[in-house]
Amino acid sequence: MIEAVGLRKVYPLKQREVVALDGVDLHVEQGEIFGVVGQSGAGKSTLLRCVNLLERPTSGTVSVDGRELTALPAAGLRRARRGIGMVHQHFALLSSRTVAANVAFPLEIAGVPRARRAARVGELLELVGLADKAKAYPAQLSGGQKQRVGIARALASDPKVLLSDEATSALDPATTESILELLRDLNHQLGLTILLITHEMDVIKRICDSAAIMENGSFREAGKVLDLIGTPDSLLAASLFPLPATDVPDAVALTYPRSFDEPLMSELTRRFDVDVNVLGGAVENVAGTSVGRLNVQVRGANRGAALRFLSDKGLLVREAGR
Numbered sequence: 001m002i003e004a005v006g007l008r009k010v011y012p013l014k015q016r017e018v019v020a021l022d023g024v025d026l027h028v029e030q031g032e033i034f035g036v037v038g039q040s041g042a043g044k045s046t047l048l049r050c051v052n053l054l055e056r057p058t059s060g061t062v063s064v065d066g067r068e069l070t071a072l073p074a075a076g077l078r079r080a081r082r083g084i085g086m087v088h089q090h091f092a093l094l095s096s097r098t099v100a101a102n103v104a105f106p107l108e109i110a111g112v113p114r115a116r117r118a119a120r121v122g123e124l125l126e127l128v129g130l131a132d133k134a135k136a137y138p139a140q141l142s143g144g145q146k147q148r149v150g151i152a153r154a155l156a157s158d159p160k161v162l163l164s165d166e167a168t169s170a171l172d173p174a175t176t177e178s179i180l181e182l183l184r185d186l187n188h189q190l191g192l193t194i195l196l197i198t199h200e201m202d203v204i205k206r207i208c209d210s211a212a213i214m215e216n217g218s219f220r221e222a223g224k225v226l227d228l229i230g231t232p233d234s235l236l237a238a239s240l241f242p243l244p245a246t247d248v249p250d251a252v253a254l255t256y257p258r259s260f261d262e263p264l265m266s267e268l269t270r271r272f273d274v275d276v277n278v279l280g281g282a283v284e285n286v287a288g289t290s291v292g293r294l295n296v297q298v299r300g301a302n303r304g305a306a307l308r309f310l311s312d313k314g315l316l317v318r319e320a321g322r
């Protein structure tokens with residue numbers, strides 16, 4: 001659905017050049033939520049702006065829904081952009097307009113007649129759970145409600161793709177959760193493809209099907225979240241489930257790349273007569289699967305065979321202690 005190939009963006013400054021994107025290949029499938037995570041300055045916002053061509057890449061191509069945006073003339077690009085909604089970190093609402101008028105704004109610009117506009121705004125406010133706030137002004141809303149208005153406005157032209165620029169960074173944890181849930185619901189209900197940028201690993205854990213870790217203008221790692229977690233030495237797995245360094249003897253770091261029905265640890269102690277002591281870590285539900293990483297001390301004469309058993313079962317096993 002979104003295909004970017006060899007994206008480079010160089011900002012020429014007076015003294016030097018800033019390479020904000022350094023050869024990014026992005027592949028977002030239809031109907032998935034793809035999260036790009038990275039620290040400040042990694043190039044995330046530049047990437048998002050290059051995807052809808054708010055910013056023209058220095059080189060490389062961008063296609064959305066089969067159309068190469070980088071090859072379109074200005075009028076074609078304006079039309080294509082209607083198929084791409086955008087949600088902003090600080091909501092970007094017009095303070096002098098009511099909630100309904102904010103949501104109607106892109107429809108007015110597109111020349112949609114008044115009656116159709118009103119009906120569509122009603123549907124959109126219903127969709128984001130704000131039907132009772134149509135006449136309120138942005139100043140009368142909470143942060144989460146403002147972001148719901150931002151989302152409704154982004155969906156006004158019925159886009160197939162939604163770009164989210166740190167949509168939850170200005171929100172408290174409970175509100176973040178409810179906005180992420182809304183994005184997940186919209187993704188399911190409307191088949192909406194979502195490309196989001198975030199600096200919060202939790203956002204990736206909560207709602208993303210695929211993810212990329214961005215550093216210095218390029219992707220260090222990209223793919224399906226569950227595949228990446230199951231890849232040995234995955235940076236994403238280590239970032240999603242950080243393990244403290246341990247100097248406990250005979251410790252191993254175990255990665256669970258999928259759910260296991262059987263009680264592996266009790267089977268381990270029974271079959272191999274080893275002592276197992278969980279030192280730390282977490283296993284959590286990601287995309288309906290229990291995945292995570294644990295530091296576990298495994299001691300006993302059959303330790304080697306016990307670890308081989310875990311690896312044969314599909315866990316990733318790494319020596320962690322001395």
Ligand SMILES: Nc1ncnc2c1ncn2[C@@H]1O[C@H](COP(=O)(O)OP(=O)(O)OP(=O)(O)O)[C@@H](O)[C@H]1O
Pocket residue numbers: 011018019020038039040041042043044045046047199
């Ligand atoms: N208009 C611009 N002119 C010059 N340099 C820019 C411009 N926009 C971004 N940059 C530089 O490009 C690099 C990437 O910036 P970008 O905003 O894309 O990163 P980011 O990962 O989104 O960071 P943040 O999370 O802080 O928004 C940074 O070094 C930034 O200073």
